[in-house]
Amino acid sequence: SQxxxxxxxxxxxxxxxxxxxxxxYKTSINNLxxxxxxxxxxxxxxxxxxxxxxxxxxxxxxxxLDTSKKSSSLLITASRAADTASYFCATASxxxxxxxxxFGTGTRLLVSP
Amino acid sequence: DVKVTQSSRYLxxxxxxxxxxxxxxxxxxxxxxWYRQDPGLGLRLIYFSYDVxxxxxxxxxxxxxxxxxKKERFSLILESASxxxxxxxxxxxxxxxxxxxxxxGSGTRLTVV
Numbered sequence: 001s002q003x004x005x006x007x008x009x010x011x012x013x014x015x016x017x018x019x020x021x022x023x024x025y026k027t028s029i030n031n032l033x034x035x036x037x038x039x040x041x042x043x044x045x046x047x048x049x050x051x052x053x054x055x056x057x058x059x060x061x062x063x064x065l066d067t068s069k070k071s072s073s074l075l076i077t078a079s080r081a082a083d084t085a086s087y088f089c090a091t092a093s094x095x096x097x098x099x100x101x102x103f104g105t106g107t108r109l110l111v112s113p
Numbered sequence: 114d115v116k117v118t119q120s121s122r123y124l125x126x127x128x129x130x131x132x133x134x135x136x137x138x139x140x141x142x143x144x145x146x147w148y149r150q151d152p153g154l155g156l157r158l159i160y161f162s163y164d165v166x167x168x169x170x171x172x173x174x175x176x177x178x179x180x181x182x183k184k185e186r187f188s189l190i191l192e193s194a195s196x197x198x199x200x201x202x203x204x205x206x207x208x209x210x211x212x213x214x215x216x217x218g219s220g221t222r223l224t225v226v
Contacts, residue, residue, distance in 0.1 A: 033214055040222070042117075042203055043156075045214030088155070100146075100171070101215065105155040 006089055006107040014112055019076040021107040023089030024069075032065055033101065034074050035088045043088065046074075079111045116140075119204050119218035126225050132191040134221050136204030143208065145187035146215065147171075147179065150201040162187055194225045 007022045023032070031050045035043040049056045049065045049072065056063045062075040076083055086108050090101040120135040138145065146161040148171075158171030160179040168179050176198060180188045187206075191198055201222050205215040 035214075035217075040201075040220070042217035042219045043205075043215070045216065048214050090156075100158060100161060102158075103148075103156040105153065 006087070006104045008107060009105070010108045010110070012110045012112065013079060015079060015081055017079055019079050019083070019109055019111070021074045021087050021109070023072045023074070023104060025072075025089075025091050026070065027091075027093050029067070029091045029093040031092050032072050033090045033092070034061075034063060034072075035090060035103075037086045037088065037106070039085075046087075076109075079109075081111050081113050083109060084111045085109060117204055117206050117216050117218040119202075119221050121221050122219065124221055124223045126194050126223065128195060128225055130194045132194045132223070134189040134191075134202055134204075134223070136187045136189070136218055137185050138187075138206040138216070139185065140206060140208070140216065141184065142206040142216075143184070144206060145181065146205045146207075147177075147187065147189045148203045148205065149173070150203055150220075156203065159189065196225050199223060199225045
């Protein structure tokens with residue numbers, strides 16, 4: 001079962017621009033995580049935001065969480081060609097058991113030089 | 114550098130074969146997971162384990178079994194491979210305290226012919 005839905009499904013921007021990806025989910029969560037996947041490879045954990053947090057930063061990444069709207073956004077500032085990848089949100093919630101993550105289908109980001 | 118290692122990057126097997134996918138982590142993590150990833154469907158949880166010799170079914174366990182005889186190793190077994198099990202298989206691990214991200218392996222792309 002999929003919890004998170006990312007929007008847009010695909011995003012194409014120029015280097016130096018900002019990229020914003022959104023994630024919506026359906027049930028109450030303990031935390032929400034964002035991952036990056038380069039083509040044909042495993043996922044890399046980027047950032048985790050807990051349900052009692054509203055915003056978190058890590059380098060060029062900014063994540064927001066609005067539990068009232070059951071949504072999150074990932075902002076990548078000053079994007080680089082190396083940021084080209086698929087980005088997934090994943091939720092850990094009480095409904096699915098605390099130890100499991102449920103992933104969305106991802107946003108494909110293309111950053112052109 | 115902490116690691117989750119999957120034994121094969123690419124694997125081709127015949128229908129009806131018994132297939133073993135191996136995953137080893139060097140982080141002393143309690144929790145280990147097997148996902149499969151298919152276009153348009155995202156990542157779906159097959160099985161997970163929260164301790165040695167313990168296992169729990171995920172969302173799509175049919176046609177699969179798992180083994181965890183040692184803390185560092187979590188094996189996924191396809192009892193009788195079928196063409197609809199052609200997929201990317203991703204192993205992940207996480208510490209037992211909760212609230213942390215997962216560490217993923219590089220994935221095994223399995224083709225069943």
